[in-house]
Amino acid sequence: MLDQYEELDEIAEEYGASQMLSALLACSDTPEGLSGEVLYGVLGFCYEAVLDREDVPVCSLEAELENARCREVIAFQKQAVSEPFGNSG
Template sequence: MRDYIGVSMRAAHECVRSGAEELALSDETLDSWNDVDDQADEPGATHFMSAILGCADVPEGLSGEVLYGVLGFCYEAVRERFEEQFGVGLGAELSSPQCSEAIEFQKSRIAHFLAE
């Protein structure tokens, strides 16, 4: 799983640097998603991997709707990773510093890009 995420993140960084509108992953990487997911036992890993796939599998481009889904997957990864520590439910999420930090980070990124 670490290799899958590493390859994907390097491709994502290159995509951002080059100004590309879509994350291009090799067919090999895309085809390995299910195998990697079957081995992913780290809490939140599947959601994070789904966010990566969500950026790569966008025939119509990274629309607001697609980005909403990607941000949702990222938040769910954080929530799942820390739910043992804070419990499950809205009250637990509100008391989780990690969940609050994820929301604030996403809001700041959205505000930054809307201001451009």
């Protein structure tokens, strides 16, 4: 799997592809299940992919909050994490 990941990562041209590949690799490397730590990493990789696709400077919180897509992803991730616990976000 790691060899295939590295091959795909080298040829990936789409913005955010590397981060999404990293998220998939993290998910596939969890024999005990998706722990909170791994889930945090996966969600982080997915968010970084959005930052890359939206061309948002990672070091600028203000720029992220001004970007509608970033706000949508944050809201989705918060809901997805809260839902199993009966929380509305």
